[in-house]
Amino acid sequence: MKITGACHCGDITYEAELDPARFGICHCTDCQVTSASAFRTIAVVKQAEFRLLSGTPKTYVKEAESGNRRALTFCSTCGAGLWATDEKGESGIVNLRAGTITERRDLTPRYEIWCSSAMPWLARFDGTERHDKGFT
DSSP, X not given: OEEEEEOSSSSSEEEEEOOGGGEEEEOOHHHHHHHTSSOEEEEEEEGGGEEEEEOOOEEEEEEOTTSOEEEEEEOTTTOOEEEEEETTSOSOEXXXXXXXXXXXXXXXXOEEEOGGGXXXXXXXXXXXXXXXXXXX
């Protein structure tokens, strides 16, 4: 499905092709902190099917629990998180932040990753495939 997205202020816009089966939830501690929430909802798209339409995002590189270095992209004007990739962009994958997707109401999470870090007070989501760590 074709999706579009933008940061809160609209300075940065994008479009992508998304397989709805690649829409999920990440409970890792990094996503909890960087989203300022109990989890982050992500849409995984192929880099070749992602296109930045406007704006120049800022990038922050962090080391994940897995040891992988991740480039987190955000708007320097409004601060909205937009997407993440591996540091050098070699994986060919972009993890879009679901809150920036215009069509987010049409998507349902299909999986949850890093459930071992999930908040104990958080209710389970119905119909998701659950993984204690990331995908192996």
